[in-house]
Amino acid sequence: MLGHERARASSPAVRTAAARVGAESFSSRLVERFPLLNLAASVETVVAEIPIAVDALRPPSAPGPLWDAGKDLVARNGTEQRDLVERWLDDPSLLDARIAAWISVSAGPVLELAAAALKPISKEEWSGPACPACGGFPQVSVIREQSGEFMAGSPRYLVCGRCAMWWSFARATCPWCGEDDSRRVGSFAPEGERLVRIDACDTCHSYVKTFDLREQGGRDIVPLVDDVATLTLDVWAHEKGLQRSGVSLAGV
Ligand SMILES: [Zn+2]
Ligand SMILES: [Zn+2]
Incomplete structure (x- = not known):
């Protein structure tokens, strides 16, 4: 494809x-x-x-x-x-x-x-959960190298499943329902896995798969492709009673 x-x-x-x-x-x-x-x-x-x-x-x-x-x-x-x-x-x-x-x-x-062809969209311009380019759902999220900004930390981006656009989004916020209480939004990964994890929300029981590009092997990640290549993680999340909002290529 x-x-x-x-x-x-x-x-x-x-x-x-x-x-x-x-x-x-x-x-x-x-x-x-x-x-x-x-x-x-x-x-x-x-x-x-x-x-x-x-x-x-x-x-x-x-x-x-x-x-x-x-x-x-x-x-x-x-x-x-x-x-x-x-x-x-x-x-x-x-x-x-x-x-x-x-x-x-x-x-x-x-x-x-x-x-x-669009110039990068800054977080001041757009920080919503829908894609600023096409209005599509985020398919996955990524954490990238620390930005040069003082105390800014490593930024998180959502990646559009439709046009592949990346845009900034708050680290500890559920993109589906907006929950930002850190006690209700957490990250889980199978034992020993560092490159990819799920960010789950206790409020709406949805999750988003997140690739940490700072980890070893992170440079080779192509988020929308590796999403399909890591379906076992989706199965694991489903077993935990979590659902995936939006639509992936595999229809999970
Ligand atoms: Zn888009
Ligand atoms: Zn939520």
């Missing part, structure tokens, strides 16, 4: 669409109108990307049941496809997880290119 998204990111149609989606971001930013990207400008291109993605990711790239859902999506008429894409852009959790996964793969190259 990653290879497919990388290949599509260099196609002229995707590049043109990404420029269109980001065209108003500069003026949006001046008046603090978030999310910064114009998602409506991506719809036609995302619809056009669906059959390309389904064709490129035949089994075994995509598991059989997932691919069947992709074929079903391709077989729908243009109006239905546009409607599904618009709903996904509005709120990915409204859709069947397999359909959402295909739209995510189809939209990824456009949204990621558009988001990558």
